[in-house]
Amino acid sequence: MKALVLLILRIPVFLELLQRPLMADARITSACLDSECQPVARLVHSVSGVSGPCDVNNGGCEQHCRSSDGAAECFCDEGYRLDFTGKQCLDVNECRLLSPAPCDHRCINLPGSFRCACNATYVLSPDDRRSCIRPQDREGPNGSAPFDTSFLRTTKYLVGHCRIQNGGCAHHCAPDASSRSLVRCSCRMGYRLAKDGKECRDVNECARNNGGCEQICKNEPGGFRCACYRGHELHQDRRRCLLMQSTNLRRMEVTASAARSNRTHFIALSRFLKQCPFNRYGRNCEQKCHCHPQHGKCHQRTGHCKCKAGFHGRHCHHRCERGFFGPNCKQRCSCGPNSDGCHKSSGRCFCKKGFSGSDCSISGCPDGYFGPDCLSPCRCMNAARCHNVTGECHCAPGFRGQLCEMSCPEGFYGQDCRRRCSGCDMCHPETGVCLSHFRFNCRGDACRSSLQTCDCEHGSCTMGRCICRPGWQGWRCDEKCPEGKYGQNCRHTCRCTKGRCHPADGRCICPPGYTGARCEQPCSKGLFGHRCEHKCNCSRNSICDHVTGRCQCPTGFEGTRCDTPCRNGYYGPNCNFRCGCTNDAPCDAFTGGCRCLAGFTGPRCENICPPLTAGPYCGLLCQCKNAGTCDPITGYCECPAGFQGKYCERACDDGFFGTSCAFKCSCPTCDPVYGDCLIGRNAREL
Numbered sequence: 001m002k003a004l005v006l007l008i009l010r011i012p013v014f015l016e017l018l019q020r021p022l023m024a025d026a027r028i029t030s031a032c033l034d035s036e037c038q039p040v041a042r043l044v045h046s047v048s049g050v051s052g053p054c055d056v057n058n059g060g061c062e063q064h065c066r067s068s069d070g071a072a073e074c075f076c077d078e079g080y081r082l083d084f085t086g087k088q089c090l091d092v093n094e095c096r097l098l099s100p101a102p103c104d105h106r107c108i109n110l111p112g113s114f115r116c117a118c119n120a121t122y123v124l125s126p127d128d129r130r131s132c133i134r135p136q137d138r139e140g141p142n143g144s145a146p147f148d149t150s151f152l153r154t155t156k157y158l159v160g161h162c163r164i165q166n167g168g169c170a171h172h173c174a175p176d177a178s179s180r181s182l183v184r185c186s187c188r189m190g191y192r193l194a195k196d197g198k199e200c201r202d203v204n205e206c207a208r209n210n211g212g213c214e215q216i217c218k219n220e221p222g223g224f225r226c227a228c229y230r231g232h233e234l235h236q237d238r239r240r241c242l243l244m245q246s247t248n249l250r251r252m253e254v255t256a257s258a259a260r261s262n263r264t265h266f267i268a269l270s271r272f273l274k275q276c277p278f279n280r281y282g283r284n285c286e287q288k289c290h291c292h293p294q295h296g297k298c299h300q301r302t303g304h305c306k307c308k309a310g311f312h313g314r315h316c317h318h319r320c321e322r323g324f325f326g327p328n329c330k331q332r333c334s335c336g337p338n339s340d341g342c343h344k345s346s347g348r349c350f351c352k353k354g355f356s357g358s359d360c361s362i363s364g365c366p367d368g369y370f371g372p373d374c375l376s377p378c379r380c381m382n383a384a385r386c387h388n389v390t391g392e393c394h395c396a397p398g399f400r401g402q403l404c405e406m407s408c409p410e411g412f413y414g415q416d417c418r419r420r421c422s423g424c425d426m427c428h429p430e431t432g433v434c435l436s437h438f439r440f441n442c443r444g445d446a447c448r449s450s451l452q453t454c455d456c457e458h459g460s461c462t463m464g465r466c467i468c469r470p471g472w473q474g475w476r477c478d479e480k481c482p483e484g485k486y487g488q489n490c491r492h493t494c495r496c497t498k499g500r501c502h503p504a505d506g507r508c509i510c511p512p513g514y515t516g517a518r519c520e521q522p523c524s525k526g527l528f529g530h531r532c533e534h535k536c537n538c539s540r541n542s543i544c545d546h547v548t549g550r551c552q553c554p555t556g557f558e559g560t561r562c563d564t565p566c567r568n569g570y571y572g573p574n575c576n577f578r579c580g581c582t583n584d585a586p587c588d589a590f591t592g593g594c595r596c597l598a599g600f601t602g603p604r605c606e607n608i609c610p611p612l613t614a615g616p617y618c619g620l621l622c623q624c625k626n627a628g629t630c631d632p633i634t635g636y637c638e639c640p641a642g643f644q645g646k647y648c649e650r651a652c653d654d655g656f657f658g659t660s661c662a663f664k665c666s667c668p669t670c671d672p673v674y675g676d677c678l679i680g681r682n683a684r685e686l
Helices: 002-019 247-251 680-685
Strands: 064-068 071-075 080-082 089-091 106-110 113-117 172-175 183-186 191-193 200-202 216-220 223-227 232-234 241-243 264-268 273-276 296-298 305-307 339-342 349-351 441-443 446-448 459-462 465-468
Touching: none
Parallel strands: none
Antiparallel strands: 064 071, 080 089, 106 113, 172 183, 191 200, 216 223, 232 241, 264 273, 296 305, 339 349, 441 446, 459 465
């Protein structure tokens, strides 16, 4: 009873459909099959005004769609195969997959097809365009190769011209419906028919809506492909782009969009670089950052705040607690108890008065320095001691003056020149011992001294003796202080950890890459060179050599700034190692491991999937029937002409023929392989 009501309800709709004009590809199957009537007629393909599974967005298919049991089934032009999605079409490399080899000499793969080429002194045979013959072997009466037409003399087929040189068509040839002597040429997806009706011209898909690609569209013969900016990778839908997911690459700025100006950064969100204000982030800059404008930076994709050195917190509003420093305050200060904490950015210790060193463990300032941080160089001369707090000079015996720059006057000696010489007019300025050449010679009331002169190169002559300037020694003050010594007569020992000390005052002269009173501290992070005055120009993930400024690249990167991911085929630190992957397998830039493409296996992806297996890791089982070939990459069956279905299990429906049963017959009954019309007894036999 329910079936009868349903039939009555559907009859008006069905009658209305019958009154509408049918589309070119519409067919209605009989409601009665083998003398047995079904409850309702079934509509196959589409009727004008009625939506079928292929009518909306071509059923999601890239090339062709047909209805199969009420569902959309995608199929591709000859020379292409379905990918793992069952929607997109990929080029088939006939030169590699066909067995035996399709060409006599050389095979050249083309999008959707292939062509053969011959070695020198040979030409392609006009019969099949695959065999290679010598020119003299093909000459006929007219200087051209005659066709062997004996295979055309058959009683079974009415042969069209498509069997002879593909009817002159560049791609597809089908008998014309109006005349058996004419053919109809058509092109594969991605091409359009030229004005001559035979040649096929490439269509530039990128010219319209960027080919549907999110970032970069690259036109190719017969199709196109989407690509992404550096730092992104293509999504499985082959249209969208995603940030690379590797641990190190996730943090890497996209090089193509890493230009910065003041407080503005750029992010690649589409075909072009799009500029976001410093306080915005996300797709189309829709989200607002909440990071502190001076103390933090907003991640261009996630909005996560990255705090500058010396600050921490979710939004970088808090200064580091005592004893911590660096980005997000994660590093602990290494200062001892004689410090007042450390610098929040660099971690340098602030020593209390009277202490010095990288950890404030040295009591008093090093020789030659004074002040709260022992950073002020003393100016005292002639081996004088410098007060480590005030810098006041305490002169050695025999000298005087604010900087101890003057020798004692004649007749005086000792500390601060306060003592008089005894028994002579000239005495040693330090000890007071009379100099024999300068004793008094008196004649009555007239006394005179017999002064001697001396030749001092780097000093002054006093009482016939050279008094050397600091940094010099010898009778004539002509010898420099040896390495590691300094001061008056080179009496003092240098205390520099690195570099050398000044021969006069003992001040440490640091080599490039070091700083501090004793040159004991390497340059702070981000600085290098002489006096650590130069800024490094390395990417965030690399290490800057504090001496030369050269960038030491982490694994997976190369370039002067270490901001360039390894070229394809290379991996490791500075990308110094070559990958051994085969069959176009990409190489992991960090480990060098090969990521095999579908259809291949092995440590270097050197092995093709074993027979009857396919796909990623060769995990798909082939189930093709009727001489269908299994694609080693996708596992999909490539049906021979005359068959269709997921496993090539079904013959072409009546009225259709060819590869994937994609072509309509031009007569009621045609050959399911070639489309030639069948007549008379032969039609009944088939």
